[in-house]
Amino acid sequence: MPTTPTHFLDLDALDTPTLRAIIDTAATLKKARKTPKALAVPHGAVLAMIFEKPSTRTRVSFEMAMHQLGGSAVVLNAQDMQLGRGETIGDTARVLSRYVDAIMLRTGPHEGLLEFAEHAEIPVVNGLTARSHPCQIMADILTFEEHKGPIKGTIVAWLGDANNVATSWVHAAARFGFTLRMATPPAFAPDPDLLTWARAEGATIEVTTDAQAAVTDADCVVTDTWVSMGDKDVEARRAALEPFRVDEPLMARAKPDAIFMHCLPAHRGDEVADAVMDGPQSVVWDEAENRLHAQKAILVWCLHNGRLPAKAAARKKTSRKTAVAKSASRKTSSKKSASAKAKKTSAKKTSARKAPAQKTSAKKTRAAKKSTKRGGKR
Numbered sequence: 115m116p117t118t119p120t121h122f123l124d125l126d127a128l129d130t131p132t133l134r135a136i137i138d139t140a141a142t143l144k145k146a147r148k149t150p151k152a153l154a155v156p157h158g159a160v161l162a163m164i165f166e167k168p169s170t171r172t173r174v175s176f177e178m179a180m181h182q183l184g185g186s187a188v189v190l191n192a193q194d195m196q197l198g199r200g201e202t203i204g205d206t207a208r209v210l211s212r213y214v215d216a217i218m219l220r221t222g223p224h225e226g227l228l229e230f231a232e233h234a235e236i237p238v239v240n241g242l243t244a245r246s247h248p249c250q251i252m253a254d255i256l257t258f259e260e261h262k263g264p265i266k267g268t269i270v271a272w273l274g275d276a277n278n279v280a281t282s283w284v285h286a287a288a289r290f291g292f293t294l295r296m297a298t299p300p301a302f303a304p305d306p307d308l309l310t311w312a313r314a315e316g317a318t319i320e321v322t323t324d325a326q327a328a329v330t331d332a333d334c335v336v337t338d339t340w341v342s343m344g345d346k347d348v349e350a351r352r353a354a355l356e357p358f359r360v361d362e363p364l365m366a367r368a369k370p371d372a373i374f375m376h377c378l379p380a381h382r383g384d385e386v387a388d389a390v391m392d393g394p395q396s397v398v399w400d401e402a403e404n405r406l407h408a409q410k411a412i413l414v415w416c417l418h419n420g421r422l423p424a425k426a427a428a429r430k431k432t433s434r435k436t437a438v439a440k441s442a443s444r445k446t447s448s449k450k451s452a453s454a455k456a457k458k459t460s461a462k463k464t465s466a467r468k469a470p471a472q473k474t475s476a477k478k479t480r481a482a483k484k485s486t487k488r489g490g491k492r
Contacts, residue, residue: 120420121231122239125248125285140411152423159185159215166192166221175405204233211235237416250377251282253404266291271332273297273358276304288317295320297328299354325358332368336375337385361387373397
């Protein structure tokens, strides 16, 4: 066990090469019918999944991720644990570290996640907090690049509340190099400190209250539910966010080949119209599936102590291909050599057959000349 566990807490805590390697590994895992041995988790590895908030995609995708990687998962709800009866976060983290190999936490206050990671002796993964949702954005980046190619240099438009998912999009803009346009009501604008950090990191973040301006010529349009768990003043939120609904006229302002994404669950008729959600530009179902593949790559990275064996596997594959190519080249060279030898042998035989005939012809010519000379003397 490493001295310092490899946590996956937020995108802003990791550098671009690491995040890119995780995305590339996710793509590799998705293409593979079976998990390559180099990418399997250690034999018998167990992931503890703690849910303080209800979940569909996070629960199923993480559990299936561990299963497909060769491990297993156990589900722990706050009401079923001593954590919900007064045991401290730190003590819970220490105890679980003795039983399992990694912990995924889906909770409320971000501070709880950080405290859990501080005391855990094993990797901790942020399955969602009130601050951020990094696993979702890794799946979104994977989805974007499947449909549109590299995300660097493109334009992503975010519409609605600058919530925890939007925060992770800001982090991603800084790490992956795309322009993020955020259209929000003034009361739901992004945190100024978050924007200051992102711009200091070189990110291009444009904030506006005009949904149409944000979407114009965008490569991707993203939104999220207007009302999240725990939100109050539901009707006031809906009234403020009404101009930011993604419908067909708004989507038409994006590029013709733009895609639409939503992390789900969607409240149809609120943040998105049915025609967009079910339309040809929607990639929400691919996006949901990619939670599985992105989280498999995250777990591999965590459980292999921050290393991604995919590179080694790729090198081995390349080495095998090179070996096969060299072998084929040697075979071809041998065939050519054998062919050349056969031609030389054939040429010698032909030359040998021609030689007696040439000698006989020469003898006849000399005999004819002698005969002619004798005839002349007579």
